[in-house]
Amino acid sequence: MTAPYAIGVDMGGTKIAFALADRQGNVLARDQTPTLAAEGAEAVIDRIADGVRRMMAQAPGEVAGVGVCSPGQVDSSSGFVHNAVNLGWKSVDLRGGLRARLGDMPVFMQKDANALALGEMVYGAARKCSDFVYVAVGTGLGGGAVTGGQLITGATFFPTEIGHLSLDPEGRACACGLRGCPEMYVSGVGFRAAVLEYRAEYPESLLARLETPDAADVVRAAGQNDALALRVLAEGGRWLGAIIACCAGILNPALVVLGGGLGLAAASYLLPEAERELRRRVLPVTADGLRFVLSEVQESALGAAALVWYGLDWR
Ligand SMILES: [Zn+2]
Known part of the structure; x- marks a missing residue:
């Protein structure tokens, strides 16, 4: 001991x-x-x-x-x-x-x-679980994965870089040099980019009037049923589901633990979309075996x- x-x-x-x-x-x-x-x-x-x-x-x-x-x-x-x-x-x-x-x-x-x-x-939330993926939605998007009770560390100690695994090489430009990184859609950086991209279409939005809208503004506006905020979060949820599908299709985890301050604050908007998107992308047997839970260690x-x-x- x-x-x-x-x-x-x-x-x-x-x-x-x-x-x-x-x-x-x-x-x-x-x-x-x-x-x-x-x-x-x-x-x-x-x-x-x-x-x-x-x-x-x-x-x-x-x-x-x-x-x-x-x-x-x-x-x-x-x-x-x-x-x-x-x-x-x-x-x-x-x-x-x-x-x-x-x-x-x-x-x-x-x-x-x-x-x-x-x-x-x-x-925390993955006690007694030996196969899970942890996803942190904060300013950026990060992840970690445990399979068979072992943390995946990769060949060069750069595993589970879900924030910068492009799912659309024609998508939004990311600071890393790629386009269509999930971080550009489901993170503080991503929500802000989405608001700036779409807000001309939503002159009535609470976010249209803010000079520098941040992720907290988006979550707050969504709470007031703001159409732009709801669109941004729904899009973020779909990207979250898409990147989780990549992890799930390869690793077959039992749990996805959603963490990060923003992930927890926006979970009620992100998770329903993420679960729907996941089911569009993986076999039912993979999705059926997977539960989404919220992080307990912040x-x-x-x-x-x-x-x-x-x-x-x-x-
Ligand atoms: Zn990137």
Whole structure:
């Protein structure tokens, strides 16, 4: 039996969040610190190590390890983070840097959506489920998949990139360089693009008058039966169903866990359309075996803490 506590670290472009959690998912302490990525990777790793030490100081017992979720291409095998654009990191030995500062504390790493997927498996909506897909609808669109109880990590640690798997190469242009990425239809970025594309047709819409409508405005307007908002969310739901169909046709999951702040806020609009679209695209036997549920772990740092239990106990 390993020690009873784990520390999760959520690295973002602007802040680093920390959580001290037990095996049941209770968060005993939280903290955050600015990333200040411009000061360079060593300074950022110093700040992570300092935050981990603060969490350790508050732990009532032994800490089993540290889980870190990071932007970029997170090589969970070597411990390197590659191409983390919003940190300005080309290639950084994050695990090596943390071990040098924290001694022989086990350190586990994954991309954000993978950590949240494991958070659902360890603590949340996918407990006791060994085949599921996690979908995060936030500013962007991300995903993680578990099959046979194992997180899919891919050949180059870039799996389940559902936000940028083009389903229409003639579709809306995406910042990644492709066209027709699901992220351009079902995410904060996508909802905004849709409003700007369609709003000339809806002069009466609540959204037509806003200079910079955001995703929260869209959900709010939908609550007032705004025709433009309902169209944008219905379209988003169909794209969600289409990308889930890709995952379902290949992986045959039992659950789709919908997460992300926007995903939860817009779930009642997105899910009926997504389920309908799914049934247009996969065999009935695949769709019948699949349930949609809402995420229960919204804190990325808690998802990161779950990496420790997955890394130590699960495999
Ligand atoms: Zn894209």
